[in-house]
Amino acid sequence: MAAGVELGFAAAPAPGEAWRLRSAHFPSKVGGRPAWLGEAGLPGPAALRCGRCAQPCALLLQLYAPLPGRADAFHRSLFVFACRGAACYGPPGPRGPLHVFRNQLPRSNDTYPEEPPPREPSPDSAAAATAPPRRLRSGAALCRVCGCLGPRVCGRCRCAAYCGPEHQALDWRRGHRRACGQPGATDDSDAVPDHNEFLFPELEILIEPEEPESPADGSVDPDDKEAAVDTSENSDKQEELKATGSASEALESLDEETLEALAKHESEDDKIFQKFKERIAAEPEQIIRYCRGGEGPIWVSSENIPEEKDIPNCSCGAKRIFEFQIMPQLLNHLKVDSLGESIDWGTLVVYTCANNCNEGNQYTEEFIWKQDFSAGSMQLPPCY
């Protein structure tokens, strides 16, 4: 990918075009089952369980992000998995309900031809688009629900494969109960249900470079401009304070120092959130910002920004660097809204090995950090 920031947008694949989201076409996509890249060293069921509730995680998205100039990363994909349990998204910070894995392959490999994939569906890929893959080419079985490794088989038919007891139970309820053990039935004749209650909706991710910001108006010194904005913000704040007469009584119990610290913190938070909004204003639909090792993430709040010590080194010993961030706009595509709690974040930031290490083309776990909106940036009334 290029040096500047690249933006990702979610789009439903055109009718009959779902084949583009399968492994042979090296997709970037949201939801559905993983379109695995390499077939060696896939993360097992234990590695894909939520760090909070221990339930299996679903594919949130995958990005095709090869590294030009690295022969061993001619193909390279990143896979983000997320827990479906809203309660697991409470605390901000590292990992928790989220996992990210990196995988790469050289141009010459056992799984894919060296030529770029055809722009038309092959008979194989057209069929694969309608039925989820039951197994890898290597023969390893995939879970009928989540599409991850399925080492567990149904004890009755010895055919249907699952990552664990939860998905076996889910598939049983959703129809395997009726198909299981039918005389003459094969694994392939037992159609897999959608499992949309577990999988996130499947959408293509389209990548476009971010347009450089329009140069500042030549007549105004950018510093002056910022100072002017600051002053007006402050006077707004003072107006607000004056206006809230009833609140002032509640504030009396707080000493001046505390109040000043609160106000300062709030205005820092406002500034960061303001910057966030300005930066995404030109392309408000963006769900991904990608810039490996380049311009860092844009934060939604001054709280819970990781320091260097918060980002652990890769297992190879190298530092991890920023690669991409997932924006809150993705939530609009996930159909997770409910009246009560739902899956939520301000931004999710992915850090990957600076050396892009590679041990036998295995999947390597990388690091993800969740930052939430602060109460202030949500325009909720401040709670004193």
Ligand SMILES: [Zn+2]
């Ligand atoms: Zn969970």
Ligand SMILES: [Zn+2]
């Ligand atoms: Zn599963």
Ligand SMILES: [Zn+2]
């Ligand atoms: Zn069965």
Ligand SMILES: [Zn+2]
């Ligand atoms: Zn490494």
